[in-house]
Amino acid sequence: MRKLRMGMVGGGIGSFIGDVHRKAASIDGMIELVCGAFSSTPEKSKRSGEALFLPQERCYGSFEEMIDEEKKRPDGDRMDFVSIVTPNHMHFKPAKMALENGFPVVCDKPMTLTVEEAEELKIIVEKTGLIFALTHNYPGAPMVKQARAMIQHGDLGNIRKVVVQYHQGWLATAVEKTGQKQASWRVDPSKSGIGGALGDIGTHAENLVEFITDLQIEEIAVDLGRFGEGRVLDDDGNMIMRFENGAKGTMSFSQIATGEENNLVIRVYGEKGSLEWHQENPNELITRWLDQPKKIFTPNGNDLYPEALAASRIPSGHPEGYLEAFANVYRNFATHLFAELKGKKIERPDYPTVEDGLRGVKFIHAAVESDKNNSAWTKI
Amino acid sequence: MRKLRMGMVGGGIGSFIGDVHRKAASIDGMIELVCGAFSSTPEKSKRSGEALFLPQERCYGSFEEMIDEEKKRPDGDRMDFVSIVTPNHMHFKPAKMALENGFPVVCDKPMTLTVEEAEELKIIVEKTGLIFALTHNYPGAPMVKQARAMIQHGDLGNIRKVVVQYHQGWLATAVEKTGQKQASWRVDPSKSGIGGALGDIGTHAENLVEFITDLQIEEIAVDLGRFGEGRVLDDDGNMIMRFENGAKGTMSFSQIATGEENNLVIRVYGEKGSLEWHQENPNELITRWLDQPKKIFTPNGNDLYPEALAASRIPSGHPEGYLEAFANVYRNFATHLFAELKGKKIERPDYPTVEDGLRGVKFIHAAVESDKNNSAWTKI
Amino acid sequence: MRKLRMGMVGGGIGSFIGDVHRKAASIDGMIELVCGAFSSTPEKSKRSGEALFLPQERCYGSFEEMIDEEKKRPDGDRMDFVSIVTPNHMHFKPAKMALENGFPVVCDKPMTLTVEEAEELKIIVEKTGLIFALTHNYPGAPMVKQARAMIQHGDLGNIRKVVVQYHQGWLATAVEKTGQKQASWRVDPSKSGIGGALGDIGTHAENLVEFITDLQIEEIAVDLGRFGEGRVLDDDGNMIMRFENGAKGTMSFSQIATGEENNLVIRVYGEKGSLEWHQENPNELITRWLDQPKKIFTPNGNDLYPEALAASRIPSGHPEGYLEAFANVYRNFATHLFAELKGKKIERPDYPTVEDGLRGVKFIHAAVESDKNNSAWTKI
Amino acid sequence: MRKLRMGMVGGGIGSFIGDVHRKAASIDGMIELVCGAFSSTPEKSKRSGEALFLPQERCYGSFEEMIDEEKKRPDGDRMDFVSIVTPNHMHFKPAKMALENGFPVVCDKPMTLTVEEAEELKIIVEKTGLIFALTHNYPGAPMVKQARAMIQHGDLGNIRKVVVQYHQGWLATAVEKTGQKQASWRVDPSKSGIGGALGDIGTHAENLVEFITDLQIEEIAVDLGRFGEGRVLDDDGNMIMRFENGAKGTMSFSQIATGEENNLVIRVYGEKGSLEWHQENPNELITRWLDQPKKIFTPNGNDLYPEALAASRIPSGHPEGYLEAFANVYRNFATHLFAELKGKKIERPDYPTVEDGLRGVKFIHAAVESDKNNSAWTKI
DSSP, X not given: OOOEEEEEESOOTTOHHHHHHHHHHHTTSSEEEEEEEOSSSHHHHHHHHHXXXXXXXXXOSSHHHHHHHHHHSOTTTSOSEEEEOSOGGGSHHHHHHXXXXXXXXXXXXXXXXXXXXXXXXXXXXXXXXXXXXXXXXXXXXXXXXXXXXXXXXXXXXXXXXXXXXXXXXXXXXXXXXXXXXXXXXXXXXXHHOSOSHIIIIIHHHHHHHHHHHOOOEEEEEEEEEOOSTTOOSOSEEEEEEEETTSOEEEEEEESOOTTOOSXXXXXXXXXSEEEEEETTSTTOEEEEESSSOEEEEOTTOTTOOHHHXXXXXXXXXXXXXXXXXXXXXXXXXXXXXXXXXXXXXXXXOSSOOHHHHHHHHHHHHHHHHHHXXXXXXXXX | OOOEEEEEESOOTTOHHHHHHHHHHHTTSSEEEEEEEOSSSXXXXXXXXXXXXXXXGGBOSSHHHHHHHHHHSOTTTSOSEEEEOSOGGGTHHHHHHHHHTTOOEEEOSXXXXXXXXXXXXHHHHHHHTOOEEEOOOGGGSHHHHHHHHHHXXXXXXXXXXEEEEEEOOTTSSOGGGGTXXXXXXXXXXXXXXXXXXXXXXXXXXXXXXXXXXOOOEEEEEEEEEOXXXXXXXXXEEXXXXXXXXXXXXXXXXXXXXXXXXXXXXXXXXXXXXXXXXETTSTTOEEEEESSSOEEEEOTTOTTOOHHHHHTOOSOTTSOOOHHHHHHHHHHHHHHHHHHHHTTOOOSSOSSOOHHHHHHHHHHHHHHHHHHHTTTOOEEO | OOOXXXXXXXXXXXXXXXXHHHHHHHTTSSEEEEEEEOSSSHHHHHHHHHHTTOOGGGBOSSHXXXXXXXXXXXXXXXXXXXXXXXXXXXXXXXXXXXXXXXXXXXEOSSOOSSHHHHHHHHHHHHHXXXXXXXXXXXXXXHHHHHHHHHHHTTTTOSEEEEEEEEEOOTTSSOGGGGTOHHHHHHTOHHHHOSOSHIIIIIHHHHHHHHHXXXXXXXXXXXXXXXXXXXXXXXXXXXXXXXXXXXXXXXXXXXXXOTTXXXXXXXXXXXXXXXXXXXXXXXXXXXXXXXXXXXXXXXXXXXXXXXXXXXXXXXXXXXXXXXHHHHHHHHHHXXXXXXXXXXXXXXXXXXXXXXXXXXXXXXXXXXXXXXXXXXXXXXXX | OOOEEEEEESOOTTOHHHHHHHHHHHTTSSEEEEEEEOSSSHHHHHHHHHHTTOOXXXXXXXXXXXXXXXXXXXXXXXXXXXXXXXOGGGSHHHHHHHHHTTOOEEEOSSOOSSHHHHHHHHHHHHHHTOOEEEOXXXXXXXXXXXXXXXXXXXXXXXXXXXXXXEEOOTTSSOGGGGTOHHHHHHTOHHHHOSOSHIIIIIHHHHHHHHHHHOOOEEEEEXXXXXXXXXXXXXXXXXXXXEETTSOEEEEEEESOOTTOOSEEEEEEEESSEEEEEETTSTTOEEEEESSSOEEEEOTTOTTOOHHHHHTOOSOTTSOOOHHHHHHHHHHHHHHHHHHHHTTOOXXXXXXXXXXXXXHHHHHHHHHHHHHHTTTOOEEO
16 A cells, blocks of 8 residues: 555645645645645746655646646556645636546635535536545544534533634734735635635634534524725624524624634533533533533543544643644545545545535625625525 | 611522622621611511521511611611612612612612613612612622723724623523522513513623723624523523624623533723633633733732722732622722712712613613514614 | 621731731621721721721720720620731730630631640640631632542542642742831741741641641651742742652742742642642632543532532632632631530531641741751651 | 655554654654664564555564665665654664664653663764754743743743643553553563653653753752552652752652643743743743733744744644644754755754753652652752
């Protein structure tokens, strides 16, 4: 056997998320980067590839070139899958082309700009039968796995209430006007789509809620904020939610929450118990109960469900973080791909799929619609 | 000089909040309990008074009797003010009668059942010129004073976002059916009014938000939950908020948040900085900044505003809690009353007043109306 | 019945601990202050008494005068007990005189300057049969009661290790040279005795360890620090401990731990479980287990022992603090005294006694001796 | 350029620390594993290598074979350095042989069993001029870098006191008798050396203290515990410390601290400020000050020193953990090795060196000696 070979679209020097993908893909020693279309020009792409110890001939000037050229390479030499780490507007096309040329895909979120694109991608994935993973990383965290498993096993009873917040402060001032690359594309509708903070972090919150509770948000009433001077896209959101089972809740997300770093917190309340998870201290799952004291679960700690144990690498008390959760998406994707290469089938993939991607895009569109209609309840 | 003399309405044996009022009133050695109409029958009232070391003749069978009889006592012997600690439906009448007979009032919240009563009370307070304090206790906490002072001094800049939650779990099951006294009246509209958790804790959240931000909530869109079997009043609420200055936010309150004790948390985000306060660990005020590390203020700690210093009793690191915050309402009320007795005027009372009471009752009614109109935005 | 009448020695205006004693004594409505020898001169004493609403004739110029005069008052009018809140060197004499004149005593710690005085006091207490309470307040905290109860019930198994720290920073600079009253007497051996930080806070740590574990520290090896310029008494201490049952541990205390407020933390490890308590956030007791997740107990929360429940006043989630813990000493003392007045006997007093006082003074002397002998192991 | 090629000694399937080394080495994309002597037999070694996607011919049966064979390979194909991840008794020989054959070394701690070996290794390193990194990983954590930088810049002033604890509970029961592989060798003096918990985690504490404070511990007085039935090596330690500059402190370490996971905490107090760091929540550095509120630094957060910024990979609020800190040792080692390959010199390596290794071994021996002499002060 050999490692799986990854080709990357986007993620040139200075990219935040490209670097995260590469680190996440490499931690477990199952994947190696073999080629990339890292930037919009061949020169930049080659410079990025050089810093990554790649041969010049596999640093391509465009994703089209990469897919075409890699396809020509012999079996066992060409890339095994494509990882797409570009801004939002550049997800759909490379994903579509990769799949249509036989390459499984790992794709960053939100999956596409429009619901139509998302639905088309879903159809392509189904038609090709290829593996497609969406990199919502938070479901990869061991304590998030534990949270979901507890709810699936009925430990909390019927879910009644969910409160989620995702607060960042890095757009509290107009950093996009200072040339900050991460900010510029995120506030630009041609690159981000119709959602600003909504697409960037609101979708993480939505995905986390639905992943942990195993419930769908049915409808939402939304009030978006545009606080940064001159911004056309939202940089803040406030929302009430109704779930398919009658549960209710609130969601708050913001990128103008001054001083906040990456403060994603979820609280889920059931009839028998409740849980709370903080992304910034991800190695604790706080649970509360009708008639027992508060109990705090930890990765590889006592009394965990197998799903949580499987997501931890090192002994309890040795903190794992953002990269390790992200790496779990890659590890589980790679495990699935290895299994397929050996002719095995995996029933239920342990990573977000094209379905989650479609859900996220629908969520963005429902939120924008509700906001336009003075916060009227809107179905997702 | 002598201590101020307090007469109490409600608060018989087994009452939670009556006992809290007595402890809060006594900590600072400025007030002594001299009489009470503690219960609905003279016998029960006398039994309660006995346990409080009161003479039998000053344990009255009704608030009317108490006010009538105390009024007849000579100057310097009769009670100086009335403290009302009954369930919600029994606030208005004794407050009105006390004021109309010349007695200042300390009254529990929510102030009245209806907006009309609240407005009438406000007129009576203005007409009589008597002191009226509403016992929202959380504004008494030193770190809440610091929060308000920081915002008033502009430290956070213009406020953009507020997120508040008040989660309790004690009504997660139908404890009212087990004869639990605290629960029974709270789920009964004839005693609680039209708000359940809304009146009991939602009003605390509303008051805290407006106290800290020094801003009014302009309109709200509300989705109330009634999860407990057979409940007619809300036991859960989810809300988005718009403020007079354009700020936005979310509010969540619940008494079915299984396992939660008294988890009131507020986060306020301004252009320059933000703050976070947790009632369950009240001796920290967490602040975050554009370009400085997170700073945590503590009672009697470094760099506080005078308002916060004035609200602390003991050296930093020696935790004060719920009772001490509550006691600050009484202490500041007593200070005001002493000043008046000496013929001095206090410009701006440092405790919630009849205005806050009216605001709270309007909030309850706006929330119920929004909920009935499928969460339509409703002005307070 | 009537409230118990307290006479106070020390605690004039500006005193920290006198004010604490008065608040603690008043919270539960069982005790009223009726007289005092608050300061070293009659004038100052009267001024202090006036601020406390006391009649001039019961503000005495010395504890001798107070005891003599109060004794002459008729039954039911004279003070019922004496509370001693002076600096260390002024504990022994008033305690002795009060007891010898038939007055029960509440006395601040450390009990006396010398072991001889402590032993004499113990004999007097036994001879007179009068109640004597020492105000170590931390054993009054609900979660400390729970900790002790858990160990007494064997929940943690045999105790193997104890780690305690008591860190303050207020003497990090030479504040005694700025006229700071609290600092001046504490660094002065004629008022503090042979221990500085050792007597002031080291004894709290020692008392807490022995209270929670129900074990005696057998011997200690101690290295004291004197970091403040010109200090003759210790302001810092580092210690290893051996217990009667073979357990081992470390103790660190300091008043030069810059920036620390009142950071008393204890960790106790048994064969089956362990616990951790932080004074600055006293409403959590963290417990860890061989095969269960971490559990956090809270006052009036789930699964507590009766001893912990008895020490809480208000519902769970409503934080109690330093004053309430302190008040538990007074409440339990008062309950004991009421019982005696009614002719009942209480088997095991729920507050620190003269025995604890003697232990503390022996601890101070053993620590100083070990330090002099280059940290040689020294029996307490 | 190409990645650096790593050969590994130890770390076969089931090894905890071998896997950690591989993940840590791979995160930053600078190092690839090319060969290994993973186990004591060629068969096991090949099985381990296969799971790591290595060719059979580079899975060696012994470190001697690996070094001999790799040396024969052509330039640019042979391994560039050796990583040693075996139990303690197997560090010295492979390290010595690797260096003597021209291979730089990364070696786990404690470096050797005896002081003599450690001194010999130091001489070999100096003689060969080859790079030698010791994998104390905690100095790699961004907030530990910040702590050291703050002290080096004088932010805390002169250091007066250090309190460190390293508490684990996994040896609270005699797991070594259940066949637990990690436990068996650690309690066996022939594999661990004369220190048990002392060598395994005490040395981490010692290293962390000296790294952060930039001070040497001068002498220690130590009381070791052997609580596990039948254990000859310590599983617990209690210690007081004196530093070269007059600072004092305590150290506690334990592997029988029931329920603790990996609770390493350090507190350092200077004249002007102090700091506190918890390994289990490594992304906060708590600092306290004479006249400012508590400030909490975070990786890539506001106001950091360059040393801390250089140790963080991803934006603030995205937690990094144990593996990333460990990876910093490898990254900095690799950066150094790349520099040397390019003919550049690095003045001060940013990872623990053979000097730190020698210090650690001396610390173990001083502690055991002090313990034997009834805790007499012993120079390191």
